[in-house]
Amino acid sequence: MKPAHRPLACSCFALLCAVACEAPPAAAPAKLYSLFGLADAWNSRALIIPAPGLEAIFPAGIERFRLPWQDGKVVARVAFTQNKVAAYTTTDFWANYPAVWVQPMYLPVKGWNPADPKLLYVPETKPIFSVGPRSAFYSPFWQVFYVEVSGADEWAQYTSARQLFEKKLTMHAGPGRLCALAPGGTRVEEGQKLGVDLGTVGRGTGWVDGEEFAVLDYGDNRFEWNQQMEVIEQPLFVFVTPDESGAWAHAGVATVGGTGPLLARRPAISPKNRPLFGSFWRLYQVRLPPGAGVFVPEDSKYDGMRLGLRIKNTPKGMLAEYTKPTLMPAMDMATPPPTREPESLIGRVAVNGEKCFASGMYLADCVWLDSQAQLEEQIPWRIVRTEIVAACPFVSYAGMPVPP
Amino acid sequence: MTGWLASLRPALATLVLLATPAFAQEPTAAPAPSDDGTDAVPSENETLGFTAPDQGPPLSFGGYIDVGFAKAQGNGSSFPSGDTRLPADYGVDAFAPAVNSRGDVASTDSGGRFTNGFLPRSLGLDGRPSAFISTVSADVRYQTPGTPVMVFSRLQLLPRFTAAGDETRLVVDQAFGKLTPFDSHELTLSVGKFDSVFGIEYLDREAPIRTGITPSLFARYTTGTSVGAKAFYRQQIAPLWSALSLNVAATNSAPFIDALQTSALSLTGRPVASGRLGYELNLPRLQVKLGGSAMRGPRNDQGDPHAQQKAWAGDARLYAFGLSLSGEYVDLRQDQGRAADKRTPLGPQTIPSAFHVRGFYGVLAYELPWSAAVLRKITLHGRFEQRHHEFEGFTPVTVRRITAGLRLDLWDVAALKGEYLLNREAAGAPTVDNDVLALSLIWIW
Numbered sequence: 001m002k003p004a005h006r007p008l009a010c011s012c013f014a015l016l017c018a019v020a021c022e023a024p025p026a027a028a029p030a031k032l033y034s035l036f037g038l039a040d041a042w043n044s045r046a047l048i049i050p051a052p053g054l055e056a057i058f059p060a061g062i063e064r065f066r067l068p069w070q071d072g073k074v075v076a077r078v079a080f081t082q083n084k085v086a087a088y089t090t091t092d093f094w095a096n097y098p099a100v101w102v103q104p105m106y107l108p109v110k111g112w113n114p115a116d117p118k119l120l121y122v123p124e125t126k127p128i129f130s131v132g133p134r135s136a137f138y139s140p141f142w143q144v145f146y147v148e149v150s151g152a153d154e155w156a157q158y159t160s161a162r163q164l165f166e167k168k169l170t171m172h173a174g175p176g177r178l179c180a181l182a183p184g185g186t187r188v189e190e191g192q193k194l195g196v197d198l199g200t201v202g203r204g205t206g207w208v209d210g211e212e213f214a215v216l217d218y219g220d221n222r223f224e225w226n227q228q229m230e231v232i233e234q235p236l237f238v239f240v241t242p243d244e245s246g247a248w249a250h251a252g253v254a255t256v257g258g259t260g261p262l263l264a265r266r267p268a269i270s271p272k273n274r275p276l277f278g279s280f281w282r283l284y285q286v287r288l289p290p291g292a293g294v295f296v297p298e299d300s301k302y303d304g305m306r307l308g309l310r311i312k313n314t315p316k317g318m319l320a321e322y323t324k325p326t327l328m329p330a331m332d333m334a335t336p337p338p339t340r341e342p343e344s345l346i347g348r349v350a351v352n353g354e355k356c357f358a359s360g361m362y363l364a365d366c367v368w369l370d371s372q373a374q375l376e377e378q379i380p381w382r383i384v385r386t387e388i389v390a391a392c393p394f395v396s397y398a399g400m401p402v403p404p
Numbered sequence: 405m406t407g408w409l410a411s412l413r414p415a416l417a418t419l420v421l422l423a424t425p426a427f428a429q430e431p432t433a434a435p436a437p438s439d440d441g442t443d444a445v446p447s448e449n450e451t452l453g454f455t456a457p458d459q460g461p462p463l464s465f466g467g468y469i470d471v472g473f474a475k476a477q478g479n480g481s482s483f484p485s486g487d488t489r490l491p492a493d494y495g496v497d498a499f500a501p502a503v504n505s506r507g508d509v510a511s512t513d514s515g516g517r518f519t520n521g522f523l524p525r526s527l528g529l530d531g532r533p534s535a536f537i538s539t540v541s542a543d544v545r546y547q548t549p550g551t552p553v554m555v556f557s558r559l560q561l562l563p564r565f566t567a568a569g570d571e572t573r574l575v576v577d578q579a580f581g582k583l584t585p586f587d588s589h590e591l592t593l594s595v596g597k598f599d600s601v602f603g604i605e606y607l608d609r610e611a612p613i614r615t616g617i618t619p620s621l622f623a624r625y626t627t628g629t630s631v632g633a634k635a636f637y638r639q640q641i642a643p644l645w646s647a648l649s650l651n652v653a654a655t656n657s658a659p660f661i662d663a664l665q666t667s668a669l670s671l672t673g674r675p676v677a678s679g680r681l682g683y684e685l686n687l688p689r690l691q692v693k694l695g696g697s698a699m700r701g702p703r704n705d706q707g708d709p710h711a712q713q714k715a716w717a718g719d720a721r722l723y724a725f726g727l728s729l730s731g732e733y734v735d736l737r738q739d740q741g742r743a744a745d746k747r748t749p750l751g752p753q754t755i756p757s758a759f760h761v762r763g764f765y766g767v768l769a770y771e772l773p774w775s776a777a778v779l780r781k782i783t784l785h786g787r788f789e790q791r792h793h794e795f796e797g798f799t800p801v802t803v804r805r806i807t808a809g810l811r812l813d814l815w816d817v818a819a820l821k822g823e824y825l826l827n828r829e830a831a832g833a834p835t836v837d838n839d840v841l842a843l844s845l846i847w848i849w
Contacts, residue, residue: 027707027743030755096744098754101518104488130489135797136740136755137490137520145488161489162799165834171486209799228518229490 028387029053033093034133035182035216038069053095056285056386057238059247066250069186074216076189076198076395078347079236080370081257081278082268085344087196087396088257088278089188091140091180091216096387099230100280102176103131105142105206106164108155112172117146125152127215130161132208133181140181140391141223141231141280144174159207176225178218178279178393179206186214188395194305194347199394199401218393219403223279224269233389234258236281237375239349241288248285252309253294254347257281257394258372262383265373274402279393285384286375293353295345295363305347351378462549467542467558469847470611474503475533478837480510482827483517487834491520494757494795497803499524500827501838502618504538505611506562507661510840513567521705521746521753524624525663528566537563538844539611541577552584575662578629590638590649597631597667600659601651602678602697603732604719615728615783616809617823617844620765621791622734623661625715626697630655630667632675645686652679657704658713662749665704671747672709676701691723705748706741706756713738726773731766740796758796765789781813785823790830801832819846 029052041049041062048061058066068075068090076087094100106129108122131138148170149155158164164171188201202217224232235258243249257278260266269276294309296302349369350356356366369375375383394402482496489495492514501509502524510529512519527536540561547554558578564571580596600606603626608614619627632655640647654675657667678699685692697717702709715736722729741756769785787807794800809823825840 027745029742030744098744101490103490130799132797135795136757137494138797143488160799161487162832162834165484165487227516229488 028096030096030136031094032097032136032138033095034138035069035074035091035180035186036133038067039183039186042067042069042071051095054093054388056248056384056388057240057250057283059243059245059249069183072183072185072187074180074182074186074188074201076193076196077254077392078194078196079255079257080348081372081397082259083368083371083374084398085196085396086257086278086394086398087193087198088392088394089201090390090392091182092391094389097389099228100139100141100389100391101137102141102143102225102229102231103129103137103139104145104161105129105177105179106145106147106161106171107174108149108152109146109172110149110151112146112148112170114172117172117174121146122149122152122155125155126204126212127179127206128158128161128164129179129181129206129208129213132211132213138181139231140178140218141225142177142179143225143229144177144220146172146174148172159210159212162209175220176223177220178222178391180216180218180391181206181208181213182216184214186216188216195343196396197399197401198396199403201395201403218279221274221276222393224276231280233280233282234260234277235262235284235372236390236392237284237286237369237372237383239288239369240285248287251288251294253349256286256370256372256375260372262372262385263376263380265376270397275394275397278397279391281390281392283386283388283390285386286369286379287382287384288349289351289379289382291354292349292351292369293357294347294349295353295357295366297346302346460547462547464545464547465543465849466545467540467849468610468612469540469849470505470538471535471845471847472504472538472617473533473535473843474510474527474529474840476501476503476510476529476531476838476840478531479513480530480532480838481513482509482833482836482838483514484834484836485515488517489799490518491522491754492517493519493522494798495801496829496833496836497621497791497793497801497827498522499621499624500803500805500825501840502825503527503529503840503842504536504844505609505614505617505619506538507619507623508538520755520757521664521748521750523663523750524661525564525750526566527564541610554582554584556580556582590636590640592636593633594635595633597629598634598653599629600627600678601634601636601653601680602626602659602699602715603680603717603734604693604695604721604730605732606659611844612819612846612848615767615769615785615811615821616787616807617821617842618807618825618840620732620767620787621789621803621805622732622761622763622765624664625734625736625761626659626717626732628657628659628661628665628667630657630659630676631669632656647684647686649682649684650679651682652677658699658701658715664748666747666749667704671704671707672702674702674709676704676713689724691721693719693721695719703738703741703756705753706743706746708742708745708756711739711741711756726771728769728771729766731764733762733764735762736760757798759793761791761793763789763791778814779812780815781811783811783813785809785811799832802830803833804828804830817848819848820844821846 031053047064050061051058074089076089079086105127107127108125109120111120113119190198204215205212206215237256239251239253240248241251259268350366351369352367482498482500503510508525508527512523512526543558545556560575560577562573580594580598582592582594584592605623606627609627634653636651638649656670657665658676680695680697682695700714703711703713717734719732738759740758744754746753746756767787772782790804792802806826812820821844827838829835
């Protein structure tokens with residue numbers, strides 16, 4: 001090497017080797033939690049499941065008993081919406097996703113009847129889905145495409161969307177349908193939960209690229225979407241209190257379902273008591289103020305409800321539990337009657353619970369946080385948007401099972 | 405003649421008119437292309453051989469103009485109507501209907517469906533036949549007198565008009581300084597923005613050099629230029645008529661084209677390493693070149709340094725008696741990024757999905773053994789390729805493509821090329837009409 005060139009050559013190598021390896025700050029993780037992942041979490045038997053991206057609600061991870069999939073069953077959760085009792089199940093969480101999209105699914109019909117496509121539906125057949133649960137773009141929100149075939153025998157030949165296109169079969173766009181792909185054998189909780197009648201969710205199987213999956217069918221028209229095929233969200237209010245580390249964490253009390261964008265006061269869209277909303281939710285923290293309380297009578301039959309309530313006083317002391325005997329038998333007729341039957345108030349959060357539970361007014365002066373309107377009116381400054389969205393279709397709405 | 409072929413008549417007439425006056429001119433003194441066809445445009449690829457300090461003027465200029473014409477079937481894109489899966493670009497190969505040497509396609513119109521950054525650049529032709537300026541390329545090379553340092557830059561003007569309006573861009577394709585520290589060894593060190601070191605297709609990515617017009621279905625992963633540093637070394641083994649070479653680089657991005665990953669800066673703070681080990685046998689009438697390439701580093705279309713991409717490739721080239729046969733196998737894997745922060749030079753995207761692609765191409769070219777005064781070379785060529793890709797959880801897609809074409813070299817300053825691309829969706833993607841007829845006239849200066 002020419003001596004004069006050595007320093008320059010060395011400098012080049014130094015530059016080559018001295019590339020800075022300082023990583024930039026990590027962006028918030030984007031993660032989809034499908035029923036498959038949630039089932040894996042349950043089966044891992046870990047008491048606390050790490051949940052990157054869900055820290056706004058589960059800062060230390062999801063406690064096992066809060067998992068939506070437990071021992072082969074999708075668990076129903078009681079909630080409130082528009083001051084009424086409801087229940088939902090959770091099939092998927094998305095953390096830090098910019099949107100969740102509607103994907104196509106295909107159902108066979110023997111011909112085309114635009115007035116009522118289902119009249120010509122080919123029974124005893126399996127739907128074909130276009131995107132599987134391992135994709136980051138999987139969602140249980142589908143748009144139905146009716147595919148004209150000669151009958152069940154022809155349809156049985158098809159197990160992937162590609163085959164349908166290859167055959168150039170005639171297709172017709174249909175309604176939205178909520179179908180969660182699930183691990184084999186998964187069922188959805190049915191019957192009653194805390195006195196709430198739960199709907200019966202269809203079970204079956206369907207195809208994704210030749211692979212058969214279990215399907216939980218919540219039915220048609222359970223959600224809305226826009227022109228970009230993005231599912232339209234509604235707010236789901238999750239009460240949070242500080243955990244041992246001081247981070248806001250799920251308080252363990254029933255959530256409140258909204259009906260439209262925050263502060264928009266959109267009324268619920270629920271023709272014939274069948275909610276067109278309430279399947280895809282944006283989670284909002286509701287940071288419970290000091291003095292708020294949840295009404296849970298001391299009766300042992302509510303022990304299950306008590307499980308997981310984050311009710312102990314923390315350094316910030318937020319949520320009080322009502323532990324007095326049930327009020328019904330001892331009601332003092334001299335006092336004003338309660339505005340609602342106490343049984344119907346169980347599980348609700350009162351913003352002034354600490355006072356009203358102890359006031360002797362038998363809950364009549366409690367201010368309940370059981371609707372979007374109430375939350376926006378009472379404590380709007382304590383409502384904080386999170387980057388978590390979830391598929392939580394109602395299985396009970398306004399006292400009626402969904403689907404019926 | 406079909407309707408669209410009929411529509412080519414004016415363009416063919418134009419190309420003939422463009423070429424005809426040239427026959428009356430004297431041949432220029434442009435250097436004859438080497439076996440690799442590389443001297444027509446100074447590509448500055450070290451694998452082409454040792455570049456001794458230029459004995460000519462220290463400052464030199466060069467470049468070319470690539471005038472194209474193309475007609476694609478359908479709407480010019482690979483997106484079939486009726487397929488509403490999202491992202492729309494996951495279930496097809498949007499790069500298939502390429503119309504020029506840059507790999508730009510006739511259209512990327514997904515019909516309003518959401519896409520996620522797996523798109524090439526578009527000329528916006530849709531299904532219409534149209535002439536266009538593909539590239540106006542200008543090179544400046546400066547060999548510092550009395551030093552082993554050479555400075556090179558290549559600026560390219562890309563006139564474009566798409567549905568979004570005028571999208572003409574000026575691109576710094578290459579800009580680097582190269583140091584040749586030894587007189588007695590083929591060792592060069594380059595710093596700046598330079599050619600890929602991965603595989604072989606980057607060697608002929610510029611329009612004057614490539615025998616055909618369009619790049620292979622794998623060029624998007626192997627031919628991009630990037631910013632960083634690289635070193636090339638070659639050891640001749642004279643008794644065996646052979647040579648071994650090593651080309652390594654540390655760059656901001658993988659050697660992907662700019663539509664997929666930016667090379668302008670590192671989004672993760674960590675470099676991507678790539679390299680190729682090559683062997684060549686140079687007999688008087690037979691040349692064989694073999695190589696293996698590897699690449700590893702963070703995905704530079706998102707911010708998570710732990711989301712890796714790794715690729716390997718094997719390549720082979722054979723030249724004998726006017727016949728050239730070359731081929732390459734490529735395998736690439738990308739991890740899923742941690743956040744929804746994917747961004748490419750085409751704009752912000754969403755989730756950087758896990759991705760795997762593999763496949764191969766082979767090119768057979770034959771230079772007819774005669775030439776006229778004006779018509780310096782006539783080359784027939786054909787290419788077959790198969791590509792299989794899979795985004796995690798999405799339907800895997802396999803496509804095949806057959807390309808057939810003809811190249812006429814006029815003097816040493818122009819090349820007229822034509823080719824037809826037959827695109828076929830072999831598995832996973834609905835069949836779509838996206839074959840392409842492409843013509844290209846290149847003026848070299």
